[in-house]
Amino acid sequence: MEANEGRSLSSRWGRPELVAFADRLVTAVRPYASPGHSMIVLPGPEGGYGRRVDGLEGFARTFLLAGFRLAGERGADPDGLADWYAQGLATGTDPSSPERWLRMDEHPQAKVEAASIALVLDLTRPWIWDRLDPVVQERVVAYLSHVVGDDTYPRINWVWFRLVVQTFLRSVGGPFSLGEMAEDLATHDGFARAGGWMADGRERSYDHYVGWALHVYPTLWGRMAGAEEFAAPRREHDTAMLDRYLTDAIHLVGGDGSPLIEGRSLAYRFAAAAPFWTGVIAGVPSVPAGQLRRAATRIVQHFAARGVPDDAGLLSTGWFRRWQGLAQAYSGPGSPYWASKGLLGIALPADHPVWEAPEIPLPVERADTLRVVEAPAWIVSGTREDGLVRVINHGTDHAEPGAMCGDSPLYARLGYSTATFPLLDVASWVSPVDQSVTLLDADGIATHRAGMEVLDLGIADAPVPIAWAASRSSAHWLDPDPVQQNHGYGYTGEAHPAGVLTVVSLVRDRWEVRLVRIDSLAGDAATTLRIGGWPVSGDESRIAGTTGSVRTGRTASVSDGWLVSRITGVLGDTRPGIDSRTGASPLGEFSCTPWTALDPVPGVWMGVLIEFFASTNAGDEGTCTVEELTEAGASLAIRIQWPDGVTTDTRARIGRSSEQPTAGGR
Template sequence: MSSFPLPPEDRALSPHTGWTRAHWEAVADALLAAVSGHAGPEHALIDLPGPRPSLSGRRSDALEGYARTFLLASLRVAGAHGEDPHGLLPRYAAGLAAGTRTPTAERDLADGDAVSWPTIADRPQALVEAASIALALRLTRPWLWDRLDEGTRERVRAWLAPGLAPSPVDNNWWLFPAMVGGFLAEAGPDPDGRARRALDRGLDRIEQWYLGDGWYTDGRPRAFDHYNGWAFHLYPLLHAHLAGDRALLATYGGRLAAYLRGYAHTFGANGAPMHQGRSLTYRFAAAAPLWAGALTGHTPLSPGTTRRLASGALRYFLDRGALDPDGLLTLGWFGPHPATVQPYSGPASPYWASKGFLGLLLPADHPVWTAVEEPGPAETADHVVPLPRPGWLIQSTAADGIVRLHNHGSDDQPAGEALPDSPLYARLAHSTVTGPAHGDTPDNHFGLLVDGVLTARGPIRPLGAGDGWAASAHSPRADGAAPPGLTVTSLVLTAGAEELRLHLVTGAAPGTEIRHSGWAAAGGEAHVASGGPDTTATAVSVGPDGTRLTSTLRGLHGYTRASCGALPGGTALGEAAAVPVLAGRTPAEGPALFVAAARLTGTATPPPPPPRVTVDGPRVEVRWPGGGVHRALLAPGEVTVTT
């Protein structure tokens, strides 16, 4: 639980989380108070402690500390209509004036200059922070920008101006010049139209990545993750809202509403957002698109459901050690977890979690704060939700509140290049109670042993997602190269907590060894039980709060043995972890089809009878114990499913 005082819980208004607007304000105040002790002279740079600097260096990291906490301060003050009892804005105004006096990228903090900001031209990361500064200035304009002397305003404009150039990175970074342009076009003269062009250029560029139904890919052909919500939806919609641009609001608001219909299903009953994709250390920034929908009136969610999901996400992290003893956000998921952190992340990077406080812009009498909390989708019933654009199938069970994401369409592979698989993208499945293993034993993976090397998944080609199913194909890679003609066609079928995982291998030599792993169960301790004539392996973990998680993997066709091994490095969800694994070999003739049943559950209730599975060559029929039938036909790079 958090180490700072919080208001009493209100279980009448918030029966699921107990938290109200007052709790959000208290957390924002505590986060800002904790970082203030690390501010340098004149509050220009905030140099937070950490295990290592980012690739951009300490001065850039200290600017990040200023910019990202300024965004939080701006949401806090703007949401209070300018009331600032803690004196936040005067400190950040002083930082603006000091940091822009003699901007530099050459000096390090070690030389005693703890004031100057790096320039955008010399430190590309400064562009990211410029967007947060511009947005914060826009939100607080009546109480900060409009009260600055003209000399300071000119220096700030001059520091921001290089941020109007085309983005140096071809992904969501295009939105950073757009946000700088949106502020400069509104808050000062724009005689040559550069600011407006930067805004339009950024919005035009992200149109190239919009696939429909609320889904953007992040520059790379199939990169889908939380950036879809906390960047691609947030920035354009917030600009349209602040500018009062009804046409843009209609466009981006409609997209956000479509996105939220599926996104709401990705939060677990414990409050957890989906553990998938990069920059997970931003944590409760996952709540930003929920608030954006309520703020602009473009959401399919009721006010009570919106607050329940957002407050649940904030509590999820604060209750599980996201803050260190000094009240600072750590680099990790709960506490520090180096494997979760990207090279571009520094000690202040987690403070992009500030985006999660967007709800403070809604007045205290808004229904999102006054309505009684309502349960999230994962709490109301079992759900299976296909999301064809990203190639995902969302499966949740009300008995334990677990949400599973079956991934048959998202990877982080650039076009025409071969990169190592990222555990945060390439897995067959992700969930709200598990994290990927970052060591030598991949979880939720299907691979072949080629010259003693387990193949990677590589680029994923989605084959569709529908009623209880999702499918994809990929060309496995060994040491970065794809063996000619080798293809794996994969299909998942689901009902309740049950999963049927089917993989058709073509182009492999007879007798090639196959390995398939299941969910990694992690917690304070982990136990394994493996082997048996029915090729079944089970891993069980127990969390610090006694929460029990069971991961079972059972071979039904093609597999010949099962095992279960400990994961020495654990996962972001726990230091002790284990994963079940099946193995088999491709046959001498006939289809190389492998069928397994997987199950991830947090209940102690005995599982229902297993589904009846009939395999006839490449055809599979599944009769679920609760009723319902799936029939599937697998061919190389092609899947047909009927119900």
């Protein structure tokens, strides 16, 4: 596929197109079902939890999609979905069947899948549950009842799996615990962070689980038959949290419909559309229904236009095509069907007002955008001309402050976008290069930044919008443990201090001026300071790279003929280079990252201009210079002349501060 193929999605998808897409997905899996329909084992390598879990996932996650389809048609069922899945329910809960499901007390993954089953049984109650044989109903209750009294659920988004199942059990006369239901709600409330955001647990875990789990479940659970007395008093608050989150999330969708490529479980693809449909269901006030619909449908279209599902109608582990490197330890061939959440909109009937709401373009389709998001300490910059959305990250690492673990490429990089993948080969987990600021030892091994401290985050409008963020890290090398549990988090191992680095980002449009100071070095092991830019991936024949003197700085640049990534020195004696590797990205076999190196001199500010844009924006620009850099106490005053000639003055805090800075959104 050409790099820019499908960038513009001229057609508008409505409900008929989404329904046709869903029907293709849900019917394509049937040939892979067991005789009793309880197990759907799809093509692909066996998952880390074995084939019985693979089969249960294949059933439960496609059952979600079937349930949305039935609900949206108010039970009309020309394809016989209700009877087909009802047979699977009867078989899977039969203890004597060779096709029986693993119970929750036999394997923890069954807890996840049980929640999808319970949610759909409630959503489709008149057409499936009410028509089940009473004996089968008793077996379903018995299967789900293992949730009660189970205190082994991780205190992350999994609390919703226990809560949803108990809520359904309560509605059908099964066992439940009001105390455990209240406990799970309280745990969820403890995830709340600034601006409607939530962290998936105690760590700084900001990813798509915020949207497709922590904001989706409160709304769907609140409409379950057994939830009313719990849900009613909190509905206004939960909706307000969702509303505030969506005012940020709507800015994270690219002009081509791509979601932000960051965080674990990315093989779920268009599940990223789920919170936008949830906003429609909840009736949020701040983001219009026509814009929520556009975000959700564009995300699905983004993948549909690029060969998803495959020719057999299946979702493989991957992004556009199968790429097994995107699997986590818990991933099996049925796992990607959590993408079903992104088709939640088809549960809204054809006469729902959202389908006739005026279409409103995404923020990046209307204008250049710039905002800061306080909880994850992100700067979000979108450019209308090329539709790209970039995130500069100073506070997300899936770790706690002060941690000395490895950087996860999925969380701890300094930059993420809607058009680049963080490099995911083994070397990138061990020694970061893309979107990083690292110290190198004599062997060229790079340090990690996980556990960094957020120092500042802000935005100003005059004379032009500019955003800034600052963080400090105890840079450390890592000797990885020989065995790693790949859940998408950073590697574990023995850490060795390298020094303390302060990094300040100043962002305008497609530009970031990144300033770096080495506050201290631990010994003399560090030989080089390296600053890495945006990775570009594709076919090797299309990737071109150049290094050398360009204007007033030394530049490294890579391009795939459409996207351009480059880094130019603006402070210090910089030496450019390009990192090239194969097999590191699902976007293409070949990846290149421009970088620049400097001597590691403590106490001196060094800096680069980092650019990422589409080639339509390329042109002969002016230079970028840091005209003034003045440090006074805990603040740094920075005057920059940008490539377009505009001069800005910014003051950033670089002294010690609280973990969560106060900042506004725009």
